[in-house]
Amino acid sequence: MTIHEERWNELADVKDELAARNWFPGTSGNVSIKVSDDPLRFYVSASGKDKTKRTAEDFLLVDEEGKAVEQTSLKASAETGIHCEVYKLTDAGCCLHVHTVDNNLISELYGDAGKITFKEQELIKAFGIWEEDGSITVPIVKNHADLEKLSQAVAEVITPETKAVLIRNHGITVWGKNAFEAKKHLEAFEFLFSYMIKLQSLALLNKKHKFNSFGGVKYGTFKIS
Numbered sequence: 541m542t543i544h545e546e547r548w549n550e551l552a553d554v555k556d557e558l559a560a561r562n563w564f565p566g567t568s569g570n571v572s573i574k575v576s577d578d579p580l581r582f583y584v585s586a587s588g589k590d591k592t593k594r595t596a597e598d599f600l601l602v603d604e605e606g607k608a609v610e611q612t613s614l615k616a617s618a619e620t621g622i623h624c625e626v627y628k629l630t631d632a633g634c635c636l637h638v639h640t641v642d643n644n645l646i647s648e649l650y651g652d653a654g655k656i657t658f659k660e661q662e663l664i665k666a667f668g669i670w671e672e673d674g675s676i677t678v679p680i681v682k683n684h685a686d687l688e689k690l691s692q693a694v695a696e697v698i699t700p701e702t703k704a705v706l707i708r709n710h711g712i713t714v715w716g717k718n719a720f721e722a723k724k725h726l727e728a729f730e731f732l733f734s735y736m737i738k739l740q741s742l743a744l745l746n747k748k749h750k751f752n753s754f755g756g757v758k759y760g761t762f763k764i765s
Contacts, residue, residue, distance in 0.1 A: 544601075547573045551583055551599060554636070554719040555591055558726075563638040564591040569711065570617035572599075573634045573719060574627060580604040584623055586614040604628065621691035622713055629698045632715035634722040639711035642733040647680050649740075651708040655679050658732050666728035667703050678729065680706040704729055 551573040558564060558571070570585035583599040584606070585591070591598075603609050604627075606620035617623075623635045650656040658664055659675040667676050679697035684690040694705050694713065703725050704714035714729060716722035 544575060547575050548583060548599060550719045551634070552594055554634070554723050555585075555598065556594060557723065558636065558638060559592045563640055565639060567591065569636075569638045570619055570623070571634075571636050572620075572623045574632070575601065580624075580627055581609060582623065582627060584620050585617045587617050588615075618687055619690070621687055622694050625691050625695040626698070626713065626715050629695060630700075630702075630715060631717060632722070633717045634719040635713065635715040636722050636726050637711055637713045638726065640730060640733075642730060642737055643706060643712045644709055645737055646733045647706040647708045647710070647712075649737075651680050651682075653680070656706075656736075658736075661732060661735075663728045663731050666724050676703065677701075678704050678706055678712075680708055683708045683710040 551571055555564075555571050558569075563569065567588055567590060569591065572582050572584040575581045575583060581601055581603060584602055586597055586600055589595070589598055597614055600612050600614045600616055601609050602616050602620060604624060606616055606624050608614070608616065619637060622637070626632050626635045646656060655677050657675050657677040659673070664674060664676045669676055679702065681690070681693040681697060684693060690707065694707070697705055703716075704712055706712050712726070712729060714722060714726045716725050
Protein backbone atom coordinates (compact mmCIF):
# COMPACT_ATOMS: atom_id res chain seq x y z
CA MET A 541 0.00 0.00 0.00
CA THR A 542 1.38 3.42 -0.97
CA ILE A 543 1.57 6.42 1.37
CA HIS A 544 -1.25 8.01 -0.62
CA GLU A 545 -3.48 4.98 -0.10
CA GLU A 546 -2.63 4.84 3.60
CA ARG A 547 -3.47 8.49 4.14
CA TRP A 548 -6.66 8.26 2.06
CA ASN A 549 -7.92 5.32 4.13
CA GLU A 550 -6.90 6.99 7.39
CA LEU A 551 -8.87 10.09 6.45
CA ALA A 552 -11.85 8.07 5.21
CA ASP A 553 -11.98 6.17 8.50
CA VAL A 554 -12.06 9.31 10.64
CA LYS A 555 -14.64 10.90 8.33
CA ASP A 556 -16.86 7.85 8.78
CA GLU A 557 -16.58 8.05 12.57
CA LEU A 558 -17.48 11.74 12.67
CA ALA A 559 -20.33 11.25 10.19
CA ALA A 560 -21.77 8.53 12.44
CA ARG A 561 -22.03 11.19 15.17
CA ASN A 562 -23.98 13.51 12.84
CA TRP A 563 -21.18 16.10 12.91
CA PHE A 564 -21.51 16.83 9.16
CA PRO A 565 -25.10 18.10 8.84
CA GLY A 566 -26.20 19.11 5.35
CA THR A 567 -22.83 18.21 3.73
CA SER A 568 -21.16 20.78 6.02
CA GLY A 569 -17.68 20.41 7.43
CA ASN A 570 -14.46 19.19 5.85
CA VAL A 571 -11.44 17.04 6.68
CA SER A 572 -7.89 16.78 5.42
CA ILE A 573 -4.70 14.81 5.95
CA LYS A 574 -1.13 15.63 4.99
CA VAL A 575 0.68 13.41 2.50
CA SER A 576 4.00 15.27 2.29
CA ASP A 577 5.75 18.31 3.79
CA ASP A 578 8.05 19.39 0.98
CA PRO A 579 6.26 20.10 -1.19
CA LEU A 580 3.13 20.41 0.95
CA ARG A 581 0.48 18.05 -0.34
CA PHE A 582 -2.69 16.95 1.41
CA TYR A 583 -5.99 15.26 0.75
CA VAL A 584 -9.04 17.40 1.49
CA SER A 585 -12.80 16.89 1.25
CA ALA A 586 -14.39 17.37 -2.14
CA SER A 587 -17.06 20.06 -2.06
CA GLY A 588 -20.74 19.17 -1.72
CA LYS A 589 -20.33 15.47 -0.95
CA ASP A 590 -22.58 13.53 1.42
CA LYS A 591 -20.10 12.65 4.16
CA THR A 592 -22.24 9.82 5.47
CA LYS A 593 -21.30 7.91 2.29
CA ARG A 594 -17.87 6.49 1.43
CA THR A 595 -16.88 6.83 -2.21
CA ALA A 596 -13.78 7.06 -4.41
CA GLU A 597 -14.49 10.78 -4.92
CA ASP A 598 -14.57 11.91 -1.29
CA PHE A 599 -11.16 13.64 -1.41
CA LEU A 600 -8.74 15.25 -3.80
CA LEU A 601 -5.03 15.97 -3.52
CA VAL A 602 -4.11 19.66 -3.30
CA ASP A 603 -0.97 21.78 -2.93
CA GLU A 604 0.06 24.52 -0.49
CA GLU A 605 -2.36 26.92 -2.20
CA GLY A 606 -5.27 24.49 -2.00
CA LYS A 607 -5.22 23.80 -5.74
CA ALA A 608 -5.66 20.32 -7.21
CA VAL A 609 -2.37 18.74 -8.25
CA GLU A 610 -3.96 16.11 -10.47
CA GLN A 611 -6.52 16.31 -13.26
CA THR A 612 -9.95 16.05 -11.63
CA SER A 613 -13.52 17.24 -11.99
CA LEU A 614 -13.77 17.53 -8.20
CA LYS A 615 -13.72 20.87 -6.42
CA ALA A 616 -11.93 21.26 -3.10
CA SER A 617 -13.93 22.36 -0.08
CA ALA A 618 -14.50 26.11 -0.03
CA GLU A 619 -12.62 26.29 3.29
CA THR A 620 -9.50 24.52 2.06
CA GLY A 621 -7.58 27.76 2.63
CA ILE A 622 -7.99 27.31 6.38
CA HIS A 623 -6.39 23.87 6.15
CA CYS A 624 -3.52 25.38 4.16
CA GLU A 625 -2.83 27.87 6.96
CA VAL A 626 -2.97 25.19 9.66
CA TYR A 627 -0.41 23.03 7.83
CA LYS A 628 1.88 25.99 7.20
CA LEU A 629 1.80 27.25 10.79
CA THR A 630 1.73 24.02 12.83
CA ASP A 631 3.09 20.49 12.85
CA ALA A 632 -0.39 19.17 12.05
CA GLY A 633 -0.78 16.01 10.03
CA CYS A 634 -4.59 16.03 10.02
CA CYS A 635 -7.17 18.81 10.24
CA LEU A 636 -10.89 18.44 11.00
CA HIS A 637 -13.68 20.99 10.68
CA VAL A 638 -17.18 20.21 11.98
CA HIS A 639 -20.39 22.08 12.74
CA THR A 640 -22.20 21.09 15.94
CA VAL A 641 -24.86 22.84 17.98
CA ASP A 642 -22.54 22.89 21.00
CA ASN A 643 -19.54 24.47 19.29
CA ASN A 644 -21.81 27.05 17.63
CA LEU A 645 -23.37 27.96 20.97
CA ILE A 646 -19.98 28.28 22.68
CA SER A 647 -18.67 30.46 19.84
CA GLU A 648 -21.63 32.80 20.26
CA LEU A 649 -21.55 32.88 24.06
CA TYR A 650 -17.83 33.75 24.12
CA GLY A 651 -17.50 35.42 20.73
CA ASP A 652 -17.24 38.94 22.12
CA ALA A 653 -14.39 37.83 24.39
CA GLY A 654 -12.62 36.30 21.39
CA LYS A 655 -11.72 33.10 23.24
CA ILE A 656 -12.73 30.50 25.78
CA THR A 657 -10.28 29.05 28.31
CA PHE A 658 -10.77 25.79 30.17
CA LYS A 659 -9.12 25.17 33.55
CA GLU A 660 -9.31 22.41 36.15
CA GLN A 661 -10.97 20.06 33.68
CA GLU A 662 -9.86 16.43 33.38
CA LEU A 663 -10.33 16.37 29.61
CA ILE A 664 -7.55 18.89 28.97
CA LYS A 665 -5.18 15.96 29.50
CA ALA A 666 -6.17 14.98 25.96
CA PHE A 667 -3.94 17.86 24.84
CA GLY A 668 -0.96 16.71 26.90
CA ILE A 669 -1.68 19.19 29.71
CA TRP A 670 -1.01 17.44 33.02
CA GLU A 671 -0.22 20.35 35.35
CA GLU A 672 -2.71 20.93 38.16
CA ASP A 673 -3.07 24.59 37.18
CA GLY A 674 -2.94 23.89 33.44
CA SER A 675 -5.33 25.42 30.96
CA ILE A 676 -6.14 25.47 27.27
CA THR A 677 -7.55 28.36 25.25
CA VAL A 678 -9.55 28.20 22.04
CA PRO A 679 -9.53 31.47 20.03
CA ILE A 680 -12.80 32.59 18.40
CA VAL A 681 -12.77 34.52 15.12
CA LYS A 682 -15.47 36.31 13.16
CA ASN A 683 -17.24 34.31 10.48
CA HIS A 684 -16.10 36.32 7.47
CA ALA A 685 -18.02 35.65 4.25
CA ASP A 686 -14.81 36.34 2.33
CA LEU A 687 -13.03 32.99 2.67
CA GLU A 688 -9.56 34.45 2.10
CA LYS A 689 -10.23 36.89 4.92
CA LEU A 690 -11.54 34.03 7.08
CA SER A 691 -8.42 31.94 6.43
CA GLN A 692 -6.23 34.90 7.38
CA ALA A 693 -8.24 35.53 10.55
CA VAL A 694 -7.67 31.92 11.59
CA ALA A 695 -3.97 32.16 10.78
CA GLU A 696 -3.57 35.28 12.91
CA VAL A 697 -4.71 33.56 16.13
CA ILE A 698 -2.71 30.34 15.79
CA THR A 699 0.16 30.01 18.27
CA PRO A 700 2.37 27.00 19.15
CA GLU A 701 -0.09 26.16 21.96
CA THR A 702 -3.24 26.40 19.82
CA LYS A 703 -5.00 23.13 19.06
CA ALA A 704 -8.18 24.54 17.52
CA VAL A 705 -9.96 27.68 16.40
CA LEU A 706 -13.68 28.40 16.67
CA ILE A 707 -15.40 30.39 13.94
CA ARG A 708 -18.32 32.29 15.41
CA ASN A 709 -21.65 30.63 14.61
CA HIS A 710 -19.88 28.42 12.12
CA GLY A 711 -17.90 25.57 13.64
CA ILE A 712 -14.55 24.40 14.95
CA THR A 713 -11.32 23.62 13.13
CA VAL A 714 -9.07 21.30 15.13
CA TRP A 715 -5.85 19.48 14.29
CA GLY A 716 -3.32 16.92 15.46
CA LYS A 717 -0.17 15.16 14.35
CA ASN A 718 -2.27 12.41 12.77
CA ALA A 719 -5.92 11.48 12.33
CA PHE A 720 -6.09 9.73 15.71
CA GLU A 721 -4.75 12.75 17.59
CA ALA A 722 -6.94 15.21 15.66
CA LYS A 723 -10.04 13.14 16.47
CA LYS A 724 -8.99 12.90 20.12
CA HIS A 725 -8.65 16.67 20.30
CA LEU A 726 -12.01 17.18 18.61
CA GLU A 727 -13.77 14.76 20.96
CA ALA A 728 -12.24 16.46 24.00
CA PHE A 729 -13.27 19.94 22.85
CA GLU A 730 -16.81 18.84 22.05
CA PHE A 731 -17.08 17.27 25.53
CA LEU A 732 -15.86 20.48 27.14
CA PHE A 733 -18.27 22.59 25.10
CA SER A 734 -21.22 20.36 25.97
CA TYR A 735 -20.24 20.33 29.64
CA MET A 736 -19.98 24.11 29.78
CA ILE A 737 -23.35 24.65 28.13
CA LYS A 738 -25.08 22.21 30.47
CA LEU A 739 -23.33 23.69 33.51
CA GLN A 740 -24.37 27.21 32.61
CA SER A 741 -27.93 26.04 31.95
CA LEU A 742 -28.03 24.52 35.43
CA ALA A 743 -26.56 27.69 36.90
CA LEU A 744 -29.28 29.79 35.29
CA LEU A 745 -31.97 27.41 36.47
CA ASN A 746 -30.43 27.35 39.94
CA LYS A 747 -30.43 31.14 40.08
CA LYS A 748 -34.01 31.33 38.88
CA HIS A 749 -35.26 28.98 41.58
CA LYS A 750 -32.82 30.23 44.24
CA PHE A 751 -31.35 26.81 44.96
CA ASN A 752 -27.75 26.38 46.11
CA SER A 753 -26.98 22.99 44.61
CA PHE A 754 -28.19 20.06 42.57
CA GLY A 755 -27.90 16.70 44.30
CA GLY A 756 -25.48 18.26 46.78
CA VAL A 757 -22.99 19.33 44.08
CA LYS A 758 -22.61 23.09 43.84
CA TYR A 759 -22.65 24.43 40.29
CA GLY A 760 -20.03 27.08 41.07
CA THR A 761 -17.04 24.76 41.13
CA PHE A 762 -15.66 25.59 37.70
CA LYS A 763 -13.42 28.18 36.15
CA ILE A 764 -13.67 29.63 32.68
CA SER A 765 -12.57 32.80 31.02
